[in-house]
Amino acid sequence: xxxLELVHVVKKFGDFTAINDVSLQVDEGQFVTLLGPSGCxxxxxxxxxxxxxxxxxxxxxMNGKVVNQLGPYERDVAMVFQNYAxxxxxxxxxxxxxxxxxxxRPKKEIKERVQSVANMLELEHLLHRxxxxxxxGQQQRVAIGRAVIREPSIFLFDEPFSNxxxxxxxxxxxxxxxxxxxLGVTSIFVTHDQEEALSLSDDIAVLSAGKLEQxxxxxxxxxxxxxxxxxxxxxxxxxxxxxxxxxxxxxSLWYQIGEANMPLPIDFIAPPQQVDMGIRPEYVLLGTxxxxxxxxxxxxxxxxxxxxxxxxxxxxxxxxxxxSHLKVKEALHVEFNPEGLIFFxxxxxxxxxx
Amino acid sequence: xxxxxxxxxxLILLTVLAYPIVASFVLSFQRIRFAGEGLSHQFxxxxxxxxxxxxxxxxxxxxxSIYFTLVEVAAVIVLALLVALMLNHPLGRNAFYRxxxxxxxxxxxxxxxxxxxxxFNTNYGVLNAILMGIHIIDKPIVWLxxxxxxxxxxxxxxxxxxxxxxxxxxLAGLQNIPxxxxxxxxxxxxxxxxxxxxxxxxGLKASIVISIVLQSIWALKVFDLIYVxxxxxxxxxTVLLNYLSWRETFSxxxxxYGAAIANVLFIIMFILALIYIRALRPRQIKEK
Amino acid sequence: MIPYGRSxxxxxxxxxxxxxxxxxxxxxxxxxVTSLYPLSSLTSRPPDLNPANLTIENYILVFDTSxxxxxxxxxxxxxxxxxxxxxxxxxxxxxxxxxxxxxxxRNQILLMILATQMFPGIVIAIPLFLVMSRLDxxxxxxxxxMVYLSFxxxxxxxILKGFFESVPMELERAAAVDGATPLQTFQFVVLPISLPxxxxxxxxxxxxxxxxxxxxxxxxxINVKTAPIAIAEFSGQYTTLYGQMLASxxxxxxxxxxxxxxxxxxxxEGFVEGAIKA
Numbered sequence: 071x072x073x074l075e076l077v078h079v080v081k082k083f084g085d086f087t088a089i090n091d092v093s094l095q096v097d098e099g100q101f102v103t104l105l106g107p108s109g110c111x112x113x114x115x116x117x118x119x120x121x122x123x124x125x126x127x128x129x130x131x132m133n134g135k136v137v138n139q140l141g142p143y144e145r146d147v148a149m150v151f152q153n154y155a156x157x158x159x160x161x162x163x164x165x166x167x168x169x170x171x172x173x174x175r176p177k178k179e180i181k182e183r184v185q186s187v188a189n190m191l192e193l194e195h196l197l198h199r200x201x202x203x204x205x206x207g208q209q210q211r212v213a214i215g216r217a218v219i220r221e222p223s224i225f226l227f228d229e230p231f232s233n234x235x236x237x238x239x240x241x242x243x244x245x246x247x248x249x250x251x252x253l254g255v256t257s258i259f260v261t262h263d264q265e266e267a268l269s270l271s272d273d274i275a276v277l278s279a280g281k282l283e284q285x286x287x288x289x290x291x292x293x294x295x296x297x298x299x300x301x302x303x304x305x306x307x308x309x310x311x312x313x314x315x316x317x318x319x320x321x322s323l324w325y326q327i328g329e330a331n332m333p334l335p336i337d338f339i340a341p342p343q344q345v346d347m348g349i350r351p352e353y354v355l356l357g358t359x360x361x362x363x364x365x366x367x368x369x370x371x372x373x374x375x376x377x378x379x380x381x382x383x384x385x386x387x388x389x390x391x392x393x394s395h396l397k398v399k400e401a402l403h404v405e406f407n408p409e410g411l412i413f414f415x416x417x418x419x420x421x422x423x424x
Numbered sequence: 425x426x427x428x429x430x431x432x433x434x435l436i437l438l439t440v441l442a443y444p445i446v447a448s449f450v451l452s453f454q455r456i457r458f459a460g461e462g463l464s465h466q467f468x469x470x471x472x473x474x475x476x477x478x479x480x481x482x483x484x485x486x487x488x489s490i491y492f493t494l495v496e497v498a499a500v501i502v503l504a505l506l507v508a509l510m511l512n513h514p515l516g517r518n519a520f521y522r523x524x525x526x527x528x529x530x531x532x533x534x535x536x537x538x539x540x541x542x543x544f545n546t547n548y549g550v551l552n553a554i555l556m557g558i559h560i561i562d563k564p565i566v567w568l569x570x571x572x573x574x575x576x577x578x579x580x581x582x583x584x585x586x587x588x589x590x591x592x593x594x595l596a597g598l599q600n601i602p603x604x605x606x607x608x609x610x611x612x613x614x615x616x617x618x619x620x621x622x623x624x625x626x627g628l629k630a631s632i633v634i635s636i637v638l639q640s641i642w643a644l645k646v647f648d649l650i651y652v653x654x655x656x657x658x659x660x661x662t663v664l665l666n667y668l669s670w671r672e673t674f675s676x677x678x679x680x681y682g683a684a685i686a687n688v689l690f691i692i693m694f695i696l697a698l699i700y701i702r703a704l705r706p707r708q709i710k711e712k
Numbered sequence: 713m714i715p716y717g718r719s720x721x722x723x724x725x726x727x728x729x730x731x732x733x734x735x736x737x738x739x740x741x742x743x744x745v746t747s748l749y750p751l752s753s754l755t756s757r758p759p760d761l762n763p764a765n766l767t768i769e770n771y772i773l774v775f776d777t778s779x780x781x782x783x784x785x786x787x788x789x790x791x792x793x794x795x796x797x798x799x800x801x802x803x804x805x806x807x808x809x810x811x812x813x814x815x816x817x818r819n820q821i822l823l824m825i826l827a828t829q830m831f832p833g834i835v836i837a838i839p840l841f842l843v844m845s846r847l848d849x850x851x852x853x854x855x856x857x858m859v860y861l862s863f864x865x866x867x868x869x870x871i872l873k874g875f876f877e878s879v880p881m882e883l884e885r886a887a888a889v890d891g892a893t894p895l896q897t898f899q900f901v902v903l904p905i906s907l908p909x910x911x912x913x914x915x916x917x918x919x920x921x922x923x924x925x926x927x928x929x930x931x932x933x934i935n936v937k938t939a940p941i942a943i944a945e946f947s948g949q950y951t952t953l954y955g956q957m958l959a960s961x962x963x964x965x966x967x968x969x970x971x972x973x974x975x976x977x978x979x980x981e982g983f984v985e986g987a988i989k990a
Contacts, residue, residue: 143891426813447839532923697830
């Protein structure tokens with residue numbers, strides 16, 4: 071088990087800067103997800119943590135010691151790859167035991183350890199099979215087994231679920247979480263799936279174009295996103311964001327979006343700069359109170375229904391419990407729960423604490 | 425670390441190739457004679473080159489080599505393309521045809537030469553037998569005995585042997601053309617010929633270029649056939665550059681002169697190789 | 713019109729395929745068939761192809777005489793075997809290094825290797841002969857193998873490099889994380905999954921070495937006479953012994969043709985890889 075610290079890490083490929091000054095701290099036993107869209111640099115960052123890629127500038131520390139010069143094995147990290155990277159010519163048992171074989175451990179010891187790891191991952195009956203004879207989920211467990219047997223200080227996962235179908239993905243997600251709870255090893259997990267990040271992590275680091283946008287607990291990331299980027303990336307469906315102005319009317323402060331004026335709390339103080347407003351679907355209420363609106367789209371997703379309505383300020387999506395019987399073009403009213411309002415500085419796109 | 429991996433290979437290549445290439449260059453400027461136990465090297469300036477330029481045999485060998493190369497490349501590519509197209513067709517997918525391809529390819533050039541020598545034999549060869557049998561000719565033709573004919577018979581024998589490899593190369597190129605392009609074209613109403621012109625040929629461009637360059641280089645290297653079939657006769661009419669260089673060096677023992685001819689051949693191939701490298705470079709998409 | 717056109721096309725293709733097979737195989741078959749007849753049958757007019765005359769006397773004669781076909785076959789085997797074996801070992805290591813390990817001067821080395829394919833053997837043959845005679849390497853197995861390696865190695869390296877580059881990097885990364893050195897990665901992970909192209913390249917190298925003639929006649933005299941030289945001798949000096957001439961050619965060709973057929977899938981796949989990678 072180890073702590074991990076990234077200090078002003080930079081990575082350049084020629085002229086292209088993949089990672090632009092990222093600093094991050096991970097405590098012992100934490101499960102941290104690096105989250106971001108394709109190309110944001112999360113896999114590059116993971117490769118640098120593992121030692122498979124060099125660092126252009128900055129330091130990587132494990133347990134307080136600088137490890138920039140060390141290779142992956144010396145850093146005592148183990149990795150689960152996106153495409154599993156199982157050795158195709160070796161059996162499951164040989165795949166898992168390969169690292170021990172390289173260290174020339176006695177055959178008996180290898181056999182015992184492989185057996186116990188296989189038992190833990192329910193692979194005992196597959197030990198003699200070749201990777202191509204296994205299903206996707208089984209292959210993934212072998213990849214995990216290969217990492218687990220190392221008893222490393224840090225686990226690294228590089229988008230391990232992207233090749234699984236949806237149902238299997240959720241099941242395996244649960245298994246990984248259980249594994250982490252059982253073994254308690256510091257883990258760094260890379261994904262572009264924000265739902266995955268939210269459900270698995272102790273902490274999430276949101277990345278965009280090589281920069282760290284926000285680092286915090288899932289709750290913080292969700293409810294108090296640091297920027298519009300984070301706000302839009304997390305949460306499905308996306309947060310709706312409106313560009314409006316503060317206006318004074320009838321001695322009260324309103325936020326005007328398009329033709330609609332939104333009431334603001336009495337103690338609300340308007341900031342001087344231009345501000346955007348965002349709100350998540352669960353804070354959008356449909357009913358008889360509020361702004362007039364008409365239904366544009368109804369999307370049921372099992373326990374909820376997402377209803378998109380057109381109102382004076384544009385269009386917004388609301389989350390309704392259960393199945394909705396609303397029809398397109400139906401007229402109703404939409405209201406916004408003030409607790410869910412999040413304001414962003416229009417220029418810097420950062421969230422404002424109001 | 426990687427250097428250890430490459431060291432043995434580089435060592436062999438450098439010792440066996442590097443020195444001789446340089447030495448060949450040097451030798452071509454020398455006049456070499458046998459003196460006692462060894463050789464005397466006498467600096468001869470550009471005389472060797474002057475000699476070959478003025479030498480009629482050299483000029484004829486040069487033209488013959490060019491003729492040989494041009495005809496062979498054209499014939500091989502056309503025939504190989506036909507073969508590749510047939511083998512790419514569902515009817516031709518049978519493994520049998522691939523085996524058929526491999527047989528001429530695997531033969532030693534010398535064995536190939538012997539085969540054709542037998543077929544072209546004036547008195548007992550099957551070519552004359554067939555032609556006389558169906559009454560196209562009434563007297564046996566001395567295939568390897570008349571100047572122009574002999575050269576073209578050698579050409580034929582080499583084409584026969586060269587087609588399989590190029591056919592395989594073109595076949596690989598054909599199989600790289602995505603099938604859905606043809607499907608889309610069919611839906612757009614293209615017939616077989618149009619599909620060939622607009623999809624197959626452009627898709628094969630790279631393979632064809634590579635084939636042209638490779639086959640040209642190989643055509644210039646022809647040796648075994650000449651050695652076995654004609655030894656250059658009749659009247660030196662089948663002497664090509666490569667063979668000439670060998671003969672001057674190892675038969676006539678005019679080493680410097682032979683080296684000069686070899687270097688001329690080298691230059692020709694070098695230019696071809698440059699074309700090869702340029703053709704292989706991935707083309708940048710030109711913005712208009 | 714359409715159904716008619718399609719079956720016409722199919723007929724033409726079948727015809728084309730048959731013609732192709734006929735043209736490709738008949739010279740060889742003719743050579744094999746006539747090698748099984750005694751000289752008298754072949755030289756009578758018209759040739760007496762009565763199956764009753766079939767005989768293997770040519771083949772026996774070919775070995776009988778001191779023409780050296782037997783030693784030619786043995787020599788060819790030794791040369792081809794060692795050239796392809798050493799070529800594979802040395803070449804695969806170099807190919808892997810060029811594909812995966814960061815070597816200073818990588819591009820220059822690659823260019824040099826490419827360049828070696830582009831000049832005629834005669835250019836180096838002359839000085840090589842001079843040097844080797846001084847070193848007493850003419851007419852030795854070692855000498856010829858070294859020379860053959862010089863033009864086989866670049867091909868081996870080129871083909872294998874292309875293949876090694878197509879091995880998923882993730883696999884090698886996983887090995888690195890498991891603690892493997894580059895050598896161990898090469899030995900335990902890359903090589904085992906590269907057996908088909910390794911085989912193909914080895915067979916290709918064997919065939920090329922076996923068939924080689926030009927350097928063989930320049931650099932050998934008596935001890936290391938290879939099969940192609942023996943064949944050429946049959947056809948040169950004894951032009952009237954057609955049967956034996958053909959028999960020697962057939963005998964010397966059988967090994968390589970058989971090898972090519974057995975490993976055809978590997979070879980054909982190797983060509984595809986090599987052609988694309990080139």
